[in-house]
Amino acid sequence: xxxxxxxxxxxxxxxxxxxxxxxxxxxxxxxxxxxxxxxxxxxxxxxxxxxxxxxxxxxxxxxxxxxxxxxxxxxxxxxxxxxxxxxxxxxxxxxxxxxxxxxxxxxxxxxxxxxxxxxxxxxxxxxxxxxxxxxxxxxxxxxxxxxxxxxxxxxxxxxxxxxxxxxxxxxxxxxxxxxxxxxxxxxxx
Numbered sequence: 001x002x003x004x005x006x007x008x009x010x011x012x013x014x015x016x017x018x019x020x021x022x023x024x025x026x027x028x029x030x031x032x033x034x035x036x037x038x039x040x041x042x043x044x045x046x047x048x049x050x051x052x053x054x055x056x057x058x059x060x061x062x063x064x065x066x067x068x069x070x071x072x073x074x075x076x077x078x079x080x081x082x083x084x085x086x087x088x089x090x091x092x093x094x095x096x097x098x099x100x101x102x103x104x105x106x107x108x109x110x111x112x113x114x115x116x117x118x119x120x121x122x123x124x125x126x127x128x129x130x131x132x133x134x135x136x137x138x139x140x141x142x143x144x145x146x147x148x149x150x151x152x153x154x155x156x157x158x159x160x161x162x163x164x165x166x167x168x169x170x171x172x173x174x175x176x177x178x179x180x181x182x183x184x185x186x187x188x189x
Contacts, residue, residue, distance in 0.1 A: 005029035059140040086155025087142040091133035
């Protein structure tokens with residue numbers, strides 16, 4: 001199912017076999033609109049007009065168009081196997097540690113993060129610092145109860161599905177699109 005405010009995108013989605021049961025209201029289709037309000041709108045529409053409340057919702061963002069079906073299946077099975085979890089999110093190991101990142105306070109630097117064990121983690125070898133994972137928006141799976149009753153896309157208990165950086169395709173620029181097209185055509189970057 002596709003939620004969009006664009007008639008053109010809706011028509012392309014329909015021609016590609018997707019359901020587009022409504023056009024998204026413009027007030028939740030702007031640059032600062034959140035996933036939560038979009039999903040609450042779609043789930044409310046499905047409940048009201050089709051009497052349907054899906055137990056789980058798979059969120060597939062268009063910025064990550066290259067996904068193996070097996071990854072989606074793995075995520076669904078993993079979330080269904082953990083009824084205590086509110087959601088599942090794919091992550092990749094962050095290429096840089098936030099323990100070596102800084103904020104500016106006037107002309108001076110302040111560490112972004114401190115560590116409970118190390119007094120100055122920004123001066124530690126990165127190999128001694130904990131692994132940090134970045135949510136990559138590749139695949140999010142959540143429950144109807146999380147979105148509608150907890151007012152959250154993820155809730156407080158989020159399962160991880162760790163991906164390798166090589167699997168990750170995120171298109172946010174023309175460069176990313178060219179890189180993804182080359183990867184899809186050749187199987188490499």
